[in-house]
Structures are given as structure tokens and as C-alpha cells.
Amino acid sequence: MKENAMDNIKISAKNVQVYYADNHAIKDVNVEIEDKTVTAFIGPSGCGKSTFLRCLNRMNDTIDICRVEGDILIEGEDIYDRRVDPVQLRAKVGMVFQKPNPFPKSIYDNVAYGPRIHGLARGKADLDEIVEKSLRSAAIWDEVKDRLDAPGTGLSGGQQQRLCIARAVATAPEVLLMDEPCSALDPIATAQVEELIDELRQNFAVVIVTHSMQQAARVSQKTAFFHLGNLVEYGETNQIFTKPSDPRTESYITGRIG
């Protein structure tokens, strides 16, 4: 069982430090994220969970003052190695953001965006197929199949977020990062997206940052609790929520801090 878990490691972070100018935002984080598993990052605002998430696909590179130290390995390959092209990396590690951000293009073009820039489709028929598959895996195909030419910005909030998930899935990533994907959605749309996250687990390693502990408990198998830039506790979701070993985790999940 132990052996099995080791084989299953998708992302492995060792001694990761992140600085924003002089501010030490992530302090010596070590974590191993398993494939085909939903891992939730929880913690109070400003604890560094989103910052750490954005290290995993080097989105922090776009911020000038941000500096990352330590090693992050995806399938044994150091993504901060100089030979790694961050642009290629981001195709492999997809990301869904807090606010649905469809491009001002048609639904079809939104999903086809990634495959087009990476040259993943061999022809129109191939691209059609990728778009349909992605929309199906994001559980939105039935709602939009008759209006693929309509602008993506015209959909409802929940539909937009699922479109963004389809868009991320279309580049055939291995890991899907989600930064509070439901914080701008109503409860019904949230339930739909949560159901979708559970399905996505079949094919990807999913890492989700969330403010809602109920959500973490509902969708994740593993949970990591961050506090003031430290990874306080990491383990099975059940265990974190029922028998936390660190008093800070317990305070947070019972609502005393945060």
C-alpha cells in the first residue's frame, strides 16, 4: 500500500520558498501530490495557498517581484530547471481561475484556443472532436452544443466556469490546478462544478484551492492546511477534518482562526 502510494506521486515539492520582494510568502513547504486524486489546499486568506498553487505551473513567473526557491518535480522532472519552457509547462499543467474568464470569442474558439496555439489538432475534424470531447468532460456539451458560435461571455456564471474547465482540459493536461473555482458561483452552479471535479479525478491530478471547508471535505481525498506561509498539516481529508494532529488545524476547521 505504501509502495503503491509512492508510485502514484505526480508532483513533489521540496523545500519550496517563495518571496515577494522582501516578504517571505511560502516557508519551506514539502508536499507530495498524488495522481488521479483531488488535493485541497485550505487555510485563511493570505496564508499562501494560492501562491503555492501558482508555483506549480510557474504562473508566478509573470509577477516581476516574485522569487521561488527549492525544487518542484512533476513526474521527476524539475519544472524550475532552466531547460523547461514555462509556456510548454502550462499546457501540461492546466489552470482554472477564481473568476470565470472566458475569452471574448465564440464558445468553440474558447475551447479550441489551446489546441490551436499548441498545434494539437491535425485538421478541422480533429479539432471538432477535441472541442466536443473537452466540452463533454466539462459536463457542458449538452447545454452549448447548439450554439457553439455564440460568444462565451454570454453564458451564465456556472456555465462560463465549466467552459473554462473545458478550455483547460482541451490542451490534454496532466494536472489541473483550480484556484477557488466556485467562489464566484451560486450554490447550484457550485454543486455542478463540484460534481465535475469528482469526475475529472478519473483522468487528472486535481489541485483545488478553496475557502470553503465543506467544499474541501466534499470533493477532496487529500487536504493540505496552510497557515502564515507554512504547510501545517497534510494528509487524508477524512483524517484532517476528524482528527487533526496540529492544534492550529483544529482551531481553523472549528472556526477559531481564519
Next chain:
Amino acid sequence: MSAFWLTITVLILSAFGAYAGRAQSLRVAGGDARKLHSLPKYYSSFVALGVLIPCLFVLVIWLFAQPKLIERGAEQMLNASSEPSLVMSDVRRVADGLGVAVAQGALSETEAHAPIENLRDVLGGVGVALGNEVTPDVLSAAQGMRAQEQRGNQFRMFAVLGLAALTLVFGLSRITPEFRARNAVERVVLALLITAASLAILTTVGIVLSMIFETRNFFGLHSWKDFFFGVKWAPNFRGDSELSILPLLWGTIYISLIALLVSVPIGLFAAIYLSEYAGPKTRGVAKPLLEILAGIPTIVYGLFALLTIGPLLLNTFGSGGLLGVEWMSGATAVLTAGLVMGIMLIPFVSSLSDDIINAVPQAMRDGSLGLGATKSETIRQVVIPAALPGIVGAILLAASRAIGETMIVVLGAGAIAKFSANPLDAMTTITTRIVSQLTGDGDFASPETLVAFALGLTLFVLTLGLNIIALYIVRKYREQYE
């Protein structure tokens, strides 16, 4: 009492009202300000504004209305003359001159009302020069006018001061502990703000109306068919001028087009660099620098066209120039003006586009970068399409500035109205012709002068249309992201 002293008096009364309002409010509250609905300062402002605003309003209206009414009366008195406007200006002058003479002591008040023999010398002695001898009926009209003016001024004083006293008493009598002075002052502030806003609109309406009026006079003297559909611009003073807007419109559009061809790519690229690539330090230096360019007076750009760009082009394309061709015969040309106008518009385009590109949400860029797009792919495929409506709006605004631009074309484009596709030819624009038609010493009532208003009105309609479309597009775009 002159209008100046009257205003001062009203101000003093209003200041007194402010003081009395405060005192009265405290008195009705028995010295305890907490019993009042509003703070004492609101009662004070209420009384002060209650005096100031109606009095100044009446005064301003009176200042505009009185001369009109009196002149109309004087006109009816004269009534026989063939050139009413000329005679009236004489009457005006004599009446003013009499006032000056009395003020300087050359005439006594009673003398000024009696017939005067050597009026021209008397007025010449106090510095008022008259063109020709004053006929008795002009003099009597002028004296009548002056008498009416004096009477009017007296009425004005009584009316304004009476109103001030009335409003002061009324304001003070309104003060009770329950009176909501704070809300009343709020309404007055609102009214003031509305007045300021509507003044801007009313001025525009006034400008348009005056243009329409003179344009109607022009079309009374000249055929509108020739103006809109003729092919030649050839004003002369024999009375058979051909005044068609089309050659001028062609020059205007041609020059504007070249200006846009220069400014849009450069301005847009500058905006993309500034908003997407430049670091905060570069941006902090470059953006203000670009905006300083926007503050350079256009006459300076005109000099630049005249002294630098024009000769440079002539040395390249003119006879004996670098290319050995003879395509250009003078420094003033469509290309000269177009290039310089383009340079003028670069900061305008870049500054507007920069704002618009910055308004594209960061989430949109993150989404594209997060899918593994490079920066330039993101800009080309996501940021620019998202900002496109706004950028189109910015370009239309730039176009309307190019069409209305005057000084650069006066100095750089030449004065020949013709249809030519050669950008090295001298051509002329609507604005240049407006300047030259109005600054000549021609008769004001001739079609050659009045055509300036028809040209101006056409230009106004043209740029107004462009601005409306542009603002509509920009606003629509803004709504999309708010």
C-alpha cells in the same frame, strides 16, 4: 449705481445674511444648537445663498436684456435708414462717447442732453473718434438712448436692492428649530451643479445656432448645389465665385488619412509596449513623456512641418534631391502636413489605447497564459480582440481631431484646392480655408466670407458624428467589463 458696486452691495448683504442667519438660528433655539434640526452654519448658508442667488440672477438677466430693449427702441425712433446696423453702431458710439465726455468733465450732464454743435470735436477731445459728422437725428437717438440707460440703471438698482432686502427678511423669517436648512442647502448645491452642467450644453447649442444662422445667410447668397456638389473652389471678388466644399473635403480627408496611417500603428504599438511589456519604472517615465507630447501647442508642430519635415521631403523628392526625381515642387504638401499631424496624434492614440488595454481584465491574460500561450500570442489573440472596440473608438476620436486640426495644415499643407491623388502635391483643407476666408479684408456680408460658416458647420457635423460614434463604441466596450 454701477453693476460692479451693485454686485459688491449684494455680496455684503449676503454676508450679513450669513451672520444674521446664524445668530437668528441660535436665538430661536434659545442658545442651544442641539435643539435645531441642522447645524447653525446651514441656517447661515441658507440665508446667504437665498439672498445671493436670486439677486445675481436678476442682475445678470438685466445686464443682458436692457441694452437689447433700448436699442430696439432707438431703432424704431430712427427707422428710416437703409443700413440700420451701420447707423445703430454710430448711435451706440455717440451715446458711449457722451458718457465718457460727462465722466471726464468735458460736458455737463445737462449739456449732454441738449443739442450740441461741435460734437465731433468734443468727443475727439476725450478720445472718442467719430468717422463722419453726426446728424441731428443720430444725436437725438443717442441722447434718448443714454437717458433710457440712466433710467434703466436706476430701476435696476431699486429692483436688485429691493429683492435683496426682501429675500434677506424672508430667509430670516423662515428660521425655526424645525426648519430643515441642511436639506434646503443640499437642494441649492444640486441646483448650482445642474446649472454648471447645463451651461456647457447651452454653450454648444449657442455655437451651433450662431453657425446655422450665418450658414442660412450664406445659402441665401450662394447656391447650395454648388457648395455641396460643385467641383471647384475659386473665390474671387467679382461675385461669381465657385465655392464648393468637395475639393477641401478631399484635402482634409487625404491629410487625415495619412495622419492616421502614421499615428495608429505607432501609437498602438507604443501602447502595447507600455501596458504589456514595460516595467513599472519605464512606464513611469515613458507614459508622462508621451503625454507631454500631447500638450505641445499645434502651432509648434506647424513650425516643425514648415521648417523641418517640408524641406526634408523636398530634399528627397524635389528636383536635385536625393532620389533624383522631380515629384515635389514645394515644401508644403499633403505628406508634410499628414506626417506631422500623425506625429501629433501618436500620444493621443497611445494614451487612449493604453487606458483601454489596461481595462482588459488581468484574468483574461492569466487565462491565456495559463493555457500555455506566450505573451505575444496572448496579446494578439486575446488582449487586442478584447480591446478592439475601444481601440476603434480611440481611432475615430483621433480622426475627428485630425479633421479639425488647423495650425499644422495652415503651415504645412499649402493653399491650393484641388483633387489630386499625389501626396506630394500641395492641397488645402476645410479649416485652412475658414481661416483665410475670415481673416481677409473682404465684406462680411459677402458669400466669400460667409462660406466660412457653412464650412465650419459641415466640419462640426462631421466631427460631431465621428465623436458620437466613437464615444458610443467606447462606452459600450466599457460596459462589457464593469
